[in-house]
Amino acid sequence: MIKIVSLNHEFGSVKALDNINLNIEKGKVTVIMGGSGSGKTTLLRLLAGLTPPTSGSIFFAGEDLAKVSRKRLYELRMRVGMVFQYSALLNSLNVYENVAFTLHEHTDLDESVIQTIVTMKLEQVGLRGFEDMMPSQLSGGMAKRVAFARALAMDPQVVFFDEPTSGLDPISAGVVSSLIHETTVKTRMTSVVVTHDVQAGLDIADHVILLWEGKVIAEGKSESIKQSDDPRVQQFIEGRPNGPIPFSRSQTAYIDDLMHKPGCVRMS
Amino acid sequence: MVISMIGQLGRNVMHGVAKIGDATMFGLASLRLLFSRPWQGKHFVMQMYAIGVGSLIIIVITGAFTGMVLALQGYHMLVKVGTESLLGPAVALSIIRELGPVLAALMFVGRAGSSITAEIGIMRVTEQMDALEMMAVNPQARVMLTRIIACALALPLLVGIFDVVGLYAGYLIGVEMLGVNGGVYMGETIDKIDMIDIETGLTKSIYFGLLIGIICTFMGHRATATTEGVAKATTQAVMLCSVMVLILDYIITSFYL
Amino acid sequence: MNEYKKIEMVVGVFVLIGVMSISWLAVELGQVGGLGKSGYTLKAVFEDAGGVREGSDVMLAGVGIGQVKSVILKDNEEAEMTLRINSGVQIAIDATVAIRTKGLIGEKFVRVNQGSEEEYLNEGEEFEDAESSINIEDLIAKYIFSGDAK
DSSP states (O other): OEEEEEEOOOOTTTTEEEEEEEEEEEETEEEEEEEEEEHHHHHHHHHHHHSSEEEEEEEEEEEEETSSSSSHHHHHTEEEEEEETTTTOOSSSOOHHHHHHHHHHHHOOOHHHHHHHHHHHHHHTTTTOTOOOOOOGSSHHHHHHHHHHHHTTOSSSSSESTTTTOOOOOOHHHHHHHHHEEEEEEEHEEEEEEOOOOOHHHHHEEEEEETTEEEEEEEHHHHHHHTTHHHHHHHHHHHSSSSSSOSOOSSSSSHHHHHTTTTTOOOO | HHHHHHHHHHHEEEEEEEHHHHHHHHHHHHHHHGSSSEEEEEEHHIIIIIIIIIIHHHHHHHHHHHHHHHHHHHHHHHHHTGGGGGGHHHHHHHIIIIIIIHHHHHHHIIIIIIIHHHHHHHHTTTTTHHHHHHOOHHHHHIIHHHHHHHHHHHHHHHHHHHHHHHHHHHHHIIIITOOOHHHHHHHHHHOOOOHHHHHHHHHHHHHHHHHHHHHHHHHHHSSOOOHHHHHHHHHHHHHHHHHHHHHHHHHHHHHOO | HHHHHHHHHHHHHHHHHHHHHHHHHIITOHHHHHHTTTTEEEEEEESSTTTTTTTOOEEEEEEEEEEEEEEEEEEETEEEEEEEEEEOOOTTOOOOOEEETTTTTTTTTEEEOOOOSSSBOTTTTTOOOEEOOOOOOOHHHHHHHHHHHO
């Protein structure tokens, strides 16, 4: 469905992504995991076409997003949905208008038809009846679900999820995770999930991609990831504070800073 | 030491000039979207409501008190040399040429300009801009352009209203309260005001509106996407717009004289 | 949609009020010709325009009857003025024009002295006699020099 070839991305002199080559399979849940600064959010933004890459290609159903015109990009986005980390609901519109947004903007459907669709999507996420509420009145978990319903409004082929469970209580997180899994299975859509929630990620993934410092260090089914002998993978999976990714970020020697004299050790 | 200070000054100036170029390109890019589909008509109207109608009260109040103060001050100065019959034109000329456009613009910056910068900044922080992009709506057209055009069109209208309110308030004070002859007041005013005065004021207001629209949307767009970043951008936008209004005022005035 | 309709109406009213304000200013104070204000033009050639310019008043018997439309140099020698006269004002063909000052040191205006003939001037016709402005400096010079001669 989506093929990434030789993708590189830099922010000034910092290399965020280093020669990434990936395949996102159709109809499956692909989970991209990694620690902070591993480049996973950058990768998601590039996949969604929100940022153009420094070099490389992102083929969405055969078309290179890096080279496509803005108009074409918008056309392709009709088939895509995205759920943002903080839901990104449009604040001035209520739940109904948010979910119906793409339908109002890009279709000429009758209002009654749109109403039916919105009701169906809200039912799918378990929030039917909340149409009149404003985003500011919703809890984090509810907002996430509305955002999901909004992303599903035009029955997209691909949905991107940016940290879908972050900031949610265990129950809401569980709800969102299972929603992603079930919807993918039922509608055969393709889901790309970026997360650092290891448990949720491994649970729902059909395919896992582990990023570290801008490179892919592991890829495969959840089982094989869990059994990997790469110490970096192990540290991430088990959430160990110290390992290949060190606990201490300090650059200078401990004793120097204690003695307030960098580079000089007092031996008494 | 002095050399490094000069160096710093030079850097700041270069930085400022670069920013001006940046803002101009931003403004032009947004304005170019004026001619491309889909039309943002409905959203433009909504911005006119938020920006134009929203500023109405402050404009009317400022206009009224400006007119009244001018009449009061003017009378007491003119009566000393016996030319209080010229109060009408004195008030009218001040308002129509200078105080109307400038004061209205400054009030407008405080009310509408700051809210624009803040709104846009917050939309960026909460990723609403990205959300619009993902839903295939161009945020530059939907959010920026509508606001810029609304500013450019609303301000001249507001200045017109300011002028009328100010003139009337001046008349009330001058004629009803201070006893200047009504016929003389209006007669002299009509006599001494020319189309050129009104044209000057109106031209200023259009340019001011455009300037404010572009600067405020630009500052909101470039704000650091954090709460402090937005707050900082908002205050900076208000300050920058205010200063630019005064500078532009001088430039346009010198063109017309 | 109902909400939007309300907003649309309010914006419409706002724009209307704004445009009317500007129009009032332009018409009342700027004395823009106004829509449908008909009139006709007459010409007058002066030796010296003496400070009369476009927009200066044209008066007859102390009443404003029009404005100066343009002042241009004719034959590199004289000043040709085009006067816009309000419709309904009839000026005899032997009427004359002169440049006068409002008050002692006020602005200049064109004064029409009505003639006695029955026939009236038509569109584009020229006044037969145009008296240039009384120049204070010339007067003073005349006085001084005539005094000296004695």
